[in-house]
Amino acid sequence: MREPAESTPSHGKSRVPARMQRWKRPNVWLGAIIPSLLLIFALRGYSLVLLEIIPLLRSRSPAIACGYAVVVHIALFLTGYSYFAVFFQRRESPRRKEPPVEVQEKRVIFACDDQGESIRCYRDSCGGAWQSLRTRHCADCATCRPNFDHHCAFVSNCIGQDTMKPFFTFLVWAAVLLSVALVPFVPLEFRSMREVVRTTWDTAELEERWWSRRLSWAGGPVWHYAGGLLLGYRLYQKTAHERPLLVPDVTTRTFTQDGITYAYDVPLYPSLAVPHLGTLAVVFFALFITLIALAMIFVIVRNTRLGTSAIQIERTRLWRSQDGVKPVYDARVALWVPLDAERQAGQGAVVYVEPDTPLFDLGPSENWRRVMGEKWWQWFVPWVPSRASDLHDLNPRVIDTLRERARKKR
Structure with a gap:
């Protein structure tokens, strides 16, 4: 067991300047x-x-x-x-x-x-x-x-x-x-x-924008593939209207223009139907x-x-x-x-x-x-x-x- 010190720094009555930054x-x-x-x-x-x-x-x-x-x-x-x-x-x-x-x-x-x-x-x-x-x-x-x-x-x-x-x-x-x-x-x-x-x-x-660039390896494999995934999501959004819905539930909406009524389908669950x-x-x-x-x-x-x-x-x-x-x-x-x-x-x-x-x-x-x-x-x-x-x-x-x-x- 160690010998007692002369004081205990953890406690005391010393005054400290009020309200630090x-x-x-x-x-x-x-x-x-x-x-x-x-x-x-x-x-x-x-x-x-x-x-x-x-x-x-x-x-x-x-x-x-x-x-x-x-x-x-x-x-x-x-x-x-x-x-x-x-x-x-x-x-x-x-x-x-x-x-x-x-x-x-x-x-x-x-x-x-x-x-x-x-x-x-x-x-x-x-x-x-x-x-x-x-x-x-x-x-x-x-x-x-x-x-x-x-x-x-x-x-x-x-x-x-x-x-x-x-x-x-x-x-x-x-x-x-x-x-x-x-x-x-x-x-x-x-x-x-x-x-x-x-x-x-x-x-x-994606090859041009990410895979072929040295920056894609700056943070190692995790950075490389995570960056590819995030950019992949961005690219997917550009052509999402051409692809089938992952959750196929849709509802039909209509609008009228120049006396003609048009109908179109929209996903019921937009955040789930498309990445x-x-x-x-x-x-x-x-x-x-x-x-x-x-x-x-x-x-x-x-x-x-x-x-x-x-x-x-x-x-x-x-x-x-x-x-x-x-x-x-x-x-x-x-x-x-x-x-x-x-x-x-x-x-x-x-x-x-x-x-x-x-x-x-x-x-x-x-x-x-x-x-x-x-x-x-x-x-x-x-x-x-x-x-x-x-x-x-x-x-x-x-x-x-x-x-x-x-x-x-x-």
């Missing part, structure tokens, strides 16, 4: 761009589902169309509810400036400075607000966040005590929504891609978001069951990477530890804790229930709040170890 931070401007792109994708995807996919399914099998529509709309509601529960979570400075009485009287374990005083934050507009053990100041939001995990540009907000649960349900229902919605899209889009490749890739025009780059983009973006959601679900489930967080894992990795060399960053946290089980006020010592100490690990099942809910159905609804606590969720075995270390320092 937040817009220079990537997460801030990405948090303005990505939600807008998600909105555009959602509107375009929903219009395709509502106006083309559901009517197409209804013409083939009304029962399947009904089931598809019900599942999609339930998942869409829960996805949207969860997303906006995170997106609109308040970003104002902490309302509570003073620590709880039990912290002021030093009757519980809490994060402290070298002298055993509670930590306060003076960054941005926090104004000396008390910081609990798992509270971190988010420079992207310019405020302190309880149980801080990470800042997510997809929802333009922090993931922490009030947002971890709805963020998890957003990921779950987004994965369900996109997976179900994509079921009829994938075979249709695969057929479109195959038709584009068959009719355009061997043409002289369109817009439809291709929606399908690939949906697949991309689904993979991200599944990866994040795995990470959150793992971290929650371990009683840790993304930022704690990164601090642990950095701490371990410095093993055996002179540390440039001390990731340990100073804790005030009361000496006796009755937690008599004022009797204790400052103990430095390594970042890989399982402070909040109460066992996989209990860790999960405290964050996601007691009942299984509560895990999938965003309106059931978490009940995690910095002061009362400590690992009993770790508490005993900390008290023993505190007694040795007296």
